[in-house]
Amino acid sequence: MEYWRVLDTGLRPPAQNIALNRALLEARQADEIPSTLRFLRFTPSALLGYHQSAEQELNLDYCKANGIAVQRRITGGGAIYFDETQIGWELYLHKRDVGTSDMQSISRRICHAAATAISALGVDARYRPRNDIEVDGRKISGTGGAFDGDALLFQGTLLIEFDVEKMLRVLRIPAEKLSDKAIASARERVANLKDLLGRQPDVGQIRRNLTEAFESEFDVEFHEDELTLSEHARYQVALREIDTSDWIALASRPASGMPILEAVQKFAGGLLRVAASFDTLTRTLRQVWFTGDIFVSPRRTIADLEATLRDTPLDKVEPRIRTFFAERQVDMLSLTPDDFIAVLRLALKQPLLMPHP
Amino acid sequence: MATVKGCNIPDDLYYNVENNVWARREDDGTVTIGMTVYAAALAGQIVSCTPKKVGRSVEQNKSAATVESGKWVGPVKAPVSGEVVAINEAVTSSPGTINTDPYGSGWMVKLKPANWDGDSAALITGGAVAAAFEAKMNTDGFAGCA
Known part of the structure; x- marks a missing residue:
């Protein structure tokens, strides 16, 4: 039986979480760490996909006025609003762990396992191409990935008690203004675990389910552990690049575009x-x-x-x-x-x- | 011209097979680089491409451009070291070109090589290309280009 590591890095501002993404992906690429499952949480954040522009994706005035930190991820996909009412899960893997180099197959395999874990809580969660996990057509987990050489990072969110109205204010999305109707149609598109279950879900149970689903998918056993010294060192370097306005402005295009x-x-x-x-x-x-x-x-x-x-x-x-x-x-x-x-x-x-x- | 499992891998280009990238030495001494048709097939439809900026130096096997497909972001690694002297603006506005014409209009970056003779010794070209890619495709469990 192969042993992988599980980490929980707790509640952090987005610059730290993204710098840890970079640090752990590099450490996995350098074979300094085993394959790893990481749980994480964010203080209120607007997170851009790697290639996105803040001006095009976010209502920056609202973010600024409401203390919502803007950050750029190292992974692809769309902008999201992330706060304490969600948890994040991430896998750091070697390509040989997944047995294919086809990126869509890798996403599908990981999302299927995550959907199994979410379903075990008592909802019918399924993978939906491309890269969402949904319950009855409503998105409950969005995902994205990054790779470097043989190392992969695949990450997902899980909406527990999500504030749809806040999401509409933070993101520049094609809802017809900020009307009750827009909020209602947004609610039809996202699913909250708490609403679906009719009770506050146990976050410890969610973590255990995800851990067990990935153990069974990859035929491994997870051991709880901490960040290594090499990860700490890489994290400090990454933070110096990522916790800057230059990093956030890496792609900058006018909203009119x-x-x-x-x-x-x-x-x-x-x-x-x-x-x-x-x-x-x-x-x-x-x-x-x-x-x-x-x-x-x-x-x-x-x-x-x-x-x-x-x-x-x-x-x-x-x-x-x-x-x-x-x-x-x-x-x-x-x-x-x-x-x-x-x-x-x-x-x-x-x-x-x-x-x- | 080599065709490996239905994928066109021209044997007059230089390749880093592991990184799945190609290089072409131009008459003016610059080196054009891009992704192979096989790399594009593994990635799927490419939706974004950001080359490094003109004037930047890139080391061999370090990122010369970043591409995104199906929400995956990854580097395109330079086959040789050099300074970026031109980038292909067309792949920024039409990233799908990388899938449809990876060796032509889907090129990404032109480098002024720092040491072509030294760096290119690590690349493969000519008759060795087909076997090297076939071995990689077998390792990757790749069925073939559609």
């Missing part, structure tokens, strides 16, 4: 509304929300469609919508896949007219 585009259109099947954030640099649909007075069954279809459309290059939007509906049984009365394409096309019309840079 990622407009939030809205459209509404009346169809025979009802009124369909769309809000989309569109990256004009890469001509990519970053995120899209569909709402409106429509009937769609199963209900989760809309959330699944939105997940499918994340980070979709403009020329792939239509085929992805068609494939999505072709692959499943959906009852939408007289609403059609073409209606979703039409309203989205209406919203995207402005940047489509702009010349390619």
Whole structure:
């Protein structure tokens, strides 16, 4: 039996947590540490994906006024709001631990194991491509990863008692302003463990479940341990780079480069509304929300469609919508896949007219 | 031209097989670098690419660019040491080019090499390319390029 390490680095500000990401990934790459599961928590933070720009993703004035620290992760994916009402879990692995170099397969395998652990608490958690864990269509855990040579870091959140309204204020996301309606539609897209269980979940139990799920997935045994001296040394170096405004500004693009585009259109099947954030640099649909007075069954279809459309290059939007509906049984009365394409096309019309840079 | 498990690996380029990157010595002495078609296949659809800035020095086997696919971020490691003299702006705005044309319009960075003769001795080229990549693909359990 191979022994891996489990760490809990407690509640920390984001610069420390991200510097530890770098330190542990480097230490794993240098073979100074065994493969490791780390639990972590954050003081209120707005965390950018590695390639994202704070101006485009966050309401910086709100963050500043409310003491929310802005940080850049070393992992990919989208911006998130992270505070004490969530816990983080991370795996530091060697490529041989996962038996493949295909990055999507690695994500799928780790997310399946994490979903098993969350499900054992009494909810039906599942992996949803690309890289979410959801309960009945609502996201409960977002994930991202980084690699360097043979070392991998894969990390996830777990929403326990998440403040959806705060998330809407912190992130620049395509919700129709900050109305009750927007808050209600945000609640339909994220799931809280506490709400699902109808009681405060036991964080110790969550940690044990995740630990056991990864033990069983990778056929190893975890031992509790502390950070090593080499990790401390690497952490100090990483912190000097990461706890700076230069690191946060590493990618900086104006908010106008990622407009939030809205459209509404009346169809025979009802009124369909769309809000989309569109990256004009890469001509990519970053995120899209569909709402409106429509009937769609199963209900989760809309959330699944939105997940499918994340980070979709403009020329792939239509085929992805068609494939999505072709692959499943959906009852939408007289609403059609073409209606979703039409309203989205209406919203995207402005940047489509702009010349390619 | 070599084709390994359906992946095009041109044998006139220089490779660091472990890091899955290529280098081409240009007539003006600069070295163009990028990811192999195999690296792009493992990554999946690339959604972001940030090359190091012009004027920066990069050491051999250290990051010359950072790419993101499927929420994974990782470095593209320079096959040789040198100073960045040009970056491909087109891969910043169209990162998918790295998947579709990794040896052509999907190049990432041009370096002024610090020591081409010394550094390139560690790279493989020509007839040895196909076997080296086949061995790597077997180790990685890779079925083939689609």
